[in-house]
Amino acid sequence: MNKTAPPPGKVNLRTPEVMSLVQAEVERHYRSPLVEYLQGTGGCLSAGGLTVRLAKAFGFCYGVERAIDLAYATTKVFRGRRIFLLGEIIHNPEVNDQLTALGIQRLQEHEGESDLDNLHASDVVIVPAFGAQVKTMARIAQIGCQIVDTTCGDVMTVWKRVRQYRREGVTSIIHGKAWHEETKATASRAVGEDGSGHYLVVYDLAETDVVCEYIRRGGNKEEFLRKFQGAMSPAFDPDIHLQFVGVANQTTMMRGETEEVQRRIRRAIADRYGSEKLPEHFRFFDTICGATQERQDALREMLDRQKLDLLIVVGGYNSSNTSHLAEMGESRLPTYFLKNAEKIISNAQIQHWDLHKGCEVITDHWLPEENVEIGITAGASCPNNLIEETIRRLYELREVNVAAMLPLHRD
Incomplete structure (x- = not known):
């Protein structure tokens, strides 16, 4: 193989000719006439003692659609060249498997970092919607690969904020995983290429409270550093780097929790330095993804307005925004988090992801025998065809042919 290539530059992948091919292929793989029909008729389907209700907002967001379009376009524009993907394009196994079927190779990870040693200058590397670390991007550029960057605009907005924090000497406290x-x-942007910045990642309110307590009163530094090992910048010193902080977030976290993280840290800073000194010690910007919030709001509205017997959440198990939808459901009613329709084994059994155990489990007697109303939602990385397959499987259990109920046909 030729291991060299012309110097990479900007390539327009979204020409009308390329995108017409991409659109046809994407629709063939992921489109659902059934879901589109339900979206246009109130999102409700009822037959055989089973009513299915779709949340008003679910499934692919613009950022995910753009990332997938660019990945498909890459296979059209760079035919004959090796194409690699850093990890997963999005957190949905079916979508990632589909890209593999198109000839896109996955760069394997070792200890959380992609293996770049076998890349050549002639290769094309797709950066996923989540983005990539600064050192990874620099290494790919050094090799000379053509880069196709699908990073979501909402993610880049967060990067802009933490870079601003770094320039101002502010430590980024990132609410995320x-x-x-x-x-x-995001953390790599908070530190920067010169290593001048600092960050601390807090996962939940319990960890936030630990940080707040240290801000207020100090504490055992060694114990603090052990607790946040792997979630802070190199040479992080809580005695120094918690004096001037700015809150940011992983875009797919729960808005309410991120806002509470911000409120608690703000109070701790005010308690330590006084309210009049807040501008000298605290920064905050709202960087929650709009699509994530829209799906959370739509689910909340459905749970408030509809008398549901259970909820099904469809999506990848490692999808953050999908997991939060499942958490919302769990707090209100029986909720089953599925990656696809195959997990609906029978009327008696369903296989689903247990958020607390971190593994799949099988639940017996999950589906009531009498009239039942089921809510369905999906994360921003879940394609409509998986939602359709889930709906069809539910009606199969009641021996109802969905196709016979609706004025639909597949081309």
Whole structure:
């Protein structure tokens, strides 16, 4: 293989010719006439003692659609060249498997970092919607690969904020999951290439309270550093780097929780330095993804307005925004988090992800025998065809042919 290539530059992947091919292929793989029909008729389907209700907002967001479009376009524009993807394009196994079927190779991870050693200058590398760490991007550019960057605009907005914090000497306190690709990418911008900045990742309100207590009163530094090992910048010193802080977030976290993180840290800073000194010690910007919030709001509205017997959440198990939808459901009614329709085994059994155990479990007697009303939602990385398959499977259990109920046909 030729291991060299012309110097990479900006390539317009979204020409009308390319996008017409991409659109046809994407629709063939992910479109659902059934879901589109339900969206246009109130989102409700009822037959055989089973009523299914779709949340008003669910499934693919613009950022995910754009990332998938660019990945498909890459296979059209760079035919004959090796194409690699950093990890997963989005957190949905079916979508990632589909890209593999198109010839896109996945760069394997070792200890949380992609293996770049086998890349050549002639290769094309797709950066996923979550973005990538600064050092990873620099290494790919050094090799000379053509980069196709699908990073979501909402994620880049967070990067802009933490870079601003760094320039001002502000420590970024990031509400997120330290192991998540997006948070890793954001944290790398908080530090910067010169290593001048600092960050601390807090996962939940319990960890936030630990930080707040240290801000107010100090404490055992060694114990603090052990607790947040792997979730803070190199040489992080809580005695120094918690004096001037700015809150940011992983875009797919729960808005209410991020706002509470912000409120608690703000109060702790005010308690330590006085309210009049807040501008000298605290910063905050709202960087929750609009699509994430829209799906959370739509689910909340459905749970408030409809008398549901249970909720099904469809999506990848490692999808942060999908997991939060499942958490919302769990707090209100029986909720089953499925990656696809195959997990609906029978009327008697369903296989689903247990958020607390971190694994799949099987629940017996999950579906009531009499009239039942089921709510369905899906994360921003879930395609409509998986939602359709879930609906069809539910009606199969009641021996109802969905196709016979609706004025639909597949081309």
